[in-house]
Amino acid sequence: MAKYLDQTGVTTLWGKIKEKFVLKDGNKVLSTNDYTTAEKQKLGAIATGAQVNVIENVSVNGSALPVTTKGVNVTVPTKVSQVTNDSGFQTASQVSSAITKAVEGIASGFKYSVVDALPQTGKSDTIYLKANSGSGQNIYDEFIWVNSKWEQLGTKQIDLSGYMKKTDMVALTTSEIDAICV
Template identity: 40%
Template sequence: MGETKKFLDAQGTKKVIDWAKGKFIQKEANKGLSEENFTPAYKEQLDNLVSTYATKSDMTTKLAGKVDTIAGKTLTTNDYTTPEKQKLAGIAPGANANVIETVKVNGTNQSVSGKAVDIKVPTKVSELTNDKNFATVSQVTDAVSKAGKLTKEIVTTLPAASSAKDNVIYMVKNSGGVSGDAYSEYMLVSGAMEKIGTTATEVDLSNYVTYDDVQGITVSELDAMLV
């Protein structure tokens, strides 16, 4: 009897296929086997990268909110806010926080108009109070006009004190008088006629030493005095 021939039936064929599936990888187009030995642990790491690291889209979104650097400037932590900016914008240029609320002149409040106070300063004497009773030009002129004026009167005979006037200089001609010394002057003083002066020099120098009466000390006399 000859050698017995064996063949795979349906059950055997399925067995072989299951075994082959466990040993081989299903072939796919444009793919081949690799020697990098990519393991499930590597796959887990890749999955973690996807969930942990930012994507290009994330980076683009985040960078859109950045602040560009400017030379000489840095970020501040003073937290400057929009209300603060609006408050500053409402302050007039040159404004000062030390605002004077009231202006007084001699204790009287002055009105403020257009942020200004107009303090009126007198420019005329008539606007001031004359508490010292200073005389005006017209008052002085009137007083002078009413006051007695000093006058001169040339007479040949000096009048008696009872008939003489207080504001008159009586000029009596000198006998033998010369030009420049022709008259003597008199006035009524304390009820009597007093001579007030002449143009002549009337100083008595008879008792004065003259130049001729004085002699200089000689050198020999000085030597004798200084021994």
Template identity: 50%
Template sequence: MEKYLNSTGLTYFWNRLKNYFVKQESGKGLSTNDYTTAEKSKLSGVASGAQVNIIEQVKVNGNAITPSSKAVNITVPTKVSALNNDSGFQTASQVSSSIAAALSGVTSISFQIVDKLPTTGTNGVFYLVSDKHSDSSDAYDEYVWISATSKFEKIGNTDVDLSGYIKQSDITAITTAEIDTIAV
């Protein structure tokens, strides 16, 4: 049986956990001086506004730029059209054209129940291959032929396997005695 932490257990655990930490003293950020007098003196000697780690050179894509003041402004493209499309991403109109071209040869849709997929298919035909599914109203796997790739594409079934999930009836709240065992 799995355990979960409910509000009673969480309150109890929180109160136990607080005993492991030092309480903050009123008016102090730290309850002790954890750094040495020498370090404190060194820090006191740093001039107000001192800059130790100053950037000495700024580059954009490997090209050095020379700041005209203490500020550097690097222009970053905010539109895809300003970038090099080296991956061949498609625009909305290109996607629409591709879909229209793919559907242009389909003049009707039909469904064929087959024992197995044929070597090649026909555009506009849904091939239904018998398969046993968890849902009794879903008796087939559906495939369509994609002529551009010369392959079948499986377009669906409704199987869902929830066997690896925990059920509410399989869990109980952790007890304070169990928290005591963990918090030792």
């Protein structure tokens, strides 16, 4: 279900945003000075460009890799042919063959029948086309026989009574947004 933010929701959201952040005040910085002398001295003792991150060891699948000048080179295959196929993955020709076989199976088992009226019973491999009052590409209603009864395909009966229309939506104006964001 789609959600939207109304004027009350925007007002609430703006209030929560204002609670979390310090308001900018001209050319001033933060309104409180939480940066302690101890923190300043700690950072002042660190040399320019210094890093404390040191890689001590790296393993790939249980095998240690050499660490040189804080770096590790992990060789990763760049082609499928460099990897052993031990899980039965399919080749391109196997996939193509399977798709062709599946499509042929569908096409050979598919039938349709144009009828004036639906029979008492139908066949599960047949789509029955019954004329309707439509025009163009919509001159038949389509039916299939499922679980000993008729099922209509592609019915156009959709209840949209609970949905808003685009014309029912009214956007907040710039003035209304400005009034909220004070």
